[in-house]
Amino acid sequence: MAWLRLQAVAAVLALLAAAGVTHSFEFHEATVDAIQLGFRNGSLTSAALVRFYLDQIRRMNPLLHAVIEVNPDALRQAARADAERRRGMATGALHGVPVLLKDNIATCDALNTTAGSLALLGSVVKRDAGVAARLRRAGAVVLGKASLSEWANFRNVHNGWSARGGQTRNPYVLSSDPCGSSSGSGVAAAANMAAVTLGTETDGSILCPSSFNSVVGIKPTVGLTSRAGVVPITPRQDSVGPMCRTVSDAVHVLDAIVGYDKLDAAATRTASKYIPRGGYLQFLKKDGLKGKRIGVPNEFFQGVGEKQMRVYKQHLATIRKHGAVVIENLDIATGRQDIVSNEWTAMLTEFKLSMNEYLADLSYSPVHSLAGIIAFNKAHPIEERLKDFGQQNLILAQNTNGIGHVERARIRLLKKLSANGLEKMMKEQQLDAIVAPEHYASNHLAIGGHPGIVVPAGYNEKGVPFGICFGGLQGYEPRLIEMAYAFEQATEVRRPPTFKP
Numbered sequence: 001m002a003w004l005r006l007q008a009v010a011a012v013l014a015l016l017a018a019a020g021v022t023h024s025f026e027f028h029e030a031t032v033d034a035i036q037l038g039f040r041n042g043s044l045t046s047a048a049l050v051r052f053y054l055d056q057i058r059r060m061n062p063l064l065h066a067v068i069e070v071n072p073d074a075l076r077q078a079a080r081a082d083a084e085r086r087r088g089m090a091t092g093a094l095h096g097v098p099v100l101l102k103d104n105i106a107t108c109d110a111l112n113t114t115a116g117s118l119a120l121l122g123s124v125v126k127r128d129a130g131v132a133a134r135l136r137r138a139g140a141v142v143l144g145k146a147s148l149s150e151w152a153n154f155r156n157v158h159n160g161w162s163a164r165g166g167q168t169r170n171p172y173v174l175s176s177d178p179c180g181s182s183s184g185s186g187v188a189a190a191a192n193m194a195a196v197t198l199g200t201e202t203d204g205s206i207l208c209p210s211s212f213n214s215v216v217g218i219k220p221t222v223g224l225t226s227r228a229g230v231v232p233i234t235p236r237q238d239s240v241g242p243m244c245r246t247v248s249d250a251v252h253v254l255d256a257i258v259g260y261d262k263l264d265a266a267a268t269r270t271a272s273k274y275i276p277r278g279g280y281l282q283f284l285k286k287d288g289l290k291g292k293r294i295g296v297p298n299e300f301f302q303g304v305g306e307k308q309m310r311v312y313k314q315h316l317a318t319i320r321k322h323g324a325v326v327i328e329n330l331d332i333a334t335g336r337q338d339i340v341s342n343e344w345t346a347m348l349t350e351f352k353l354s355m356n357e358y359l360a361d362l363s364y365s366p367v368h369s370l371a372g373i374i375a376f377n378k379a380h381p382i383e384e385r386l387k388d389f390g391q392q393n394l395i396l397a398q399n400t401n402g403i404g405h406v407e408r409a410r411i412r413l414l415k416k417l418s419a420n421g422l423e424k425m426m427k428e429q430q431l432d433a434i435v436a437p438e439h440y441a442s443n444h445l446a447i448g449g450h451p452g453i454v455v456p457a458g459y460n461e462k463g464v465p466f467g468i469c470f471g472g473l474q475g476y477e478p479r480l481i482e483m484a485y486a487f488e489q490a491t492e493v494r495r496p497p498t499f500k501p
Helices: 002-018 032-041 046-064 074-086 130-137 183-190 207-212 247-257 262-272 306-321 336-360 370-379 392-398 405-428 442-447 477-491
Strands: 067-070 098-102 141-146 196-201 216-219 239-244 293-297 325-330 433-437 452-459 465-471
Touching (some): 046 067, 046 074, 046 098, 074 141, 098 130, 130 262, 141 183, 183 196, 183 207, 207 442, 247 477, 293 405, 306 325, 336 370, 336 392, 336 405, 336 442, 465 477
Parallel strands (some): 098 141, 293 325, 293 433
Antiparallel strands (some): 216 239, 452 465
């Protein structure tokens, strides 16, 4: 009798499956691996997933302002992905997976690419950004554009504010800083408004919002991911990387977007040698801390609150417990202030040159130069909140006159500061990584083009998240992934947003 009952159950399940009725899929906090499993077992389609995230955006974006616009073509892309899957043509882990791109990453479709500024609204790009093209080849669905601090915060606005997107809000504590400039990417990932997101970083713009919004952010080695088609600040430091809810998700995205791009040839050719055969997923190891040498520089922990410091000390104990050698009380010869002053001088000139070059490559643009952007803001002072934020940084950049003797000297000095600072300390101590609170190591990582990974580390008394950063030298992504993943699995800190006032 038992086998007859089993046969009857199987027959009912077969009829339900034939009718398109399957066991339910848990959309909230869904990982890339869970999504792909849902695709395989029939409990999920790309179209259903896109509809879920579009509904999340519709309901939550009026509160969070994390998304500037959604792609009117997203459902059609999802339907195509579903059709390809039925024909056995799925191309990888991101096939059919919706992704939000920061609004400084160009897409050659119905979406705008504006860096949050009204000055670029209606501009037309000639092609997808290099990373966007790679995501499309991987089968991902471009869901829309994420908000950001306008001009990637080069204009020095409030973290997360742009004329197009308004003020992005932290989903854990709404009155708290979402950080920037990749604010929308971090908030959208945290609040389940997309499966995965992309951000960009020049100095702290992935690491900080990842920390403040309790997500994982990978700032890759400069050149590991193409910057072609990304609204620029400086080619010396700009990088594109994933911001996701888990290390595994971020690594899936990283695998899809790394590689050579002829439109960013010099940097991507140089960094391509760091891409491991077989990709980065192989470094998701639960024992990834075992045998690692991890340094704790003193300067990064100065000024950290008492409760937060207790949590970091507990995490250092956990890291030791899982087999790492932790070397504390290290000093970096290069101070942060030395970096910042020289970095800024070089960046002003590089921003003007890079921005003018980007604008010149557009098929159409309402503005054609940095001077045009400044003039636009003057003509639209209310919309661009000129009285509140001004545009002093844009004006300072406009007043530069190319890479001259002073700028070359500052760039040489930055290379020296990196070589004699973080790089020297890590080599002398034979470190696999340094750890730092939140984004506090970003200056040192930025000037050397070095990678960092932020992982959720805790929540303060008010419920505001904070992260821990594993940083290394150029090409250290494999070992950083091992450590970040092992730490994440050992601590399991992250929890969904609470939306406190």
